[in-house]
Amino acid sequence: MDVLTLDRPVEWQEWKEPITFQEFLAEVDGGVHAELEDGEVIFMSPASRNHQHLFGWLYSVLRHYVRHFSIGELLPAPFSVRLRETGQVREPDILFVQSKNRTRVLETYVDGPPDLVVEIISPESIDRDRGRKFVEYEAESIPEYWLIDPIREQAEFYRLGKDSRYHQALPDANGIFYSESVPGFWLRTAWLWEDPLPSELDVLRELGVLS
Numbered sequence: 001m002d003v004l005t006l007d008r009p010v011e012w013q014e015w016k017e018p019i020t021f022q023e024f025l026a027e028v029d030g031g032v033h034a035e036l037e038d039g040e041v042i043f044m045s046p047a048s049r050n051h052q053h054l055f056g057w058l059y060s061v062l063r064h065y066v067r068h069f070s071i072g073e074l075l076p077a078p079f080s081v082r083l084r085e086t087g088q089v090r091e092p093d094i095l096f097v098q099s100k101n102r103t104r105v106l107e108t109y110v111d112g113p114p115d116l117v118v119e120i121i122s123p124e125s126i127d128r129d130r131g132r133k134f135v136e137y138e139a140e141s142i143p144e145y146w147l148i149d150p151i152r153e154q155a156e157f158y159r160l161g162k163d164s165r166y167h168q169a170l171p172d173a174n175g176i177f178y179s180e181s182v183p184g185f186w187l188r189t190a191w192l193w194e195d196p197l198p199s200e201l202d203v204l205r206e207l208g209v210l211s
């Protein structure tokens with residue numbers, strides 16, 4: 001997701017830096033793409049067409065899979081995650097919380113680690129997604145982090161190890177990545193770079209969602 005730091009509205013000018021999590025929730029509407037970084041509100045700039053096509057396709061496939069097998073809750077941006085270890089508020093492109101952890105999903109944000117976060121990289125977000133967010137998601141003990149770069153046609157999947165560090169989980173010899181955080185879900189990475197993207201119905205048939 002592209003990132004753009006904007007001047008605050010007039011009523012925010014009176015506040016002392018940094019703003020608190022409660023102030024962020026009170027002042028940033030749930031429909032606004034924004035994050036809280038070191039007490040500063042960071043607004044997201046509009047995403048590219050390529051980003052949105054890939055985001056929409058992946059979210060659609062995951063949503064139908066998660067609903068069909070009733071394994072948890074899938075949420076797209078804009079929906080915030082409160083990272084308690086670092087004090088930041090992030091807004092992944094896609095997040096997933098398993099059924100056993102559903103108490104973490106509140107009305108306007110996830111309080112604590114989701115089981116999976118997905119970031120689709122754009123030129124403006126590459127440093128943040130690979131840098132600060134990588135470190136923050138690792139510190140929060142989020143079990144899986146997917147970094148998808150449509151410009152370089154590169155997908156990286158990271159899984160939290162016993163040492164509490166992210167380690168890259170590679171696709172198999174057939175280019176298929178098997179998720180542990182989304183039980184039973186697998187993804188053929190070549191699908192991500194097809195133009196046009198493959199039919200969601202065909203993919204869902206391969207995943208066993210449709211007959």
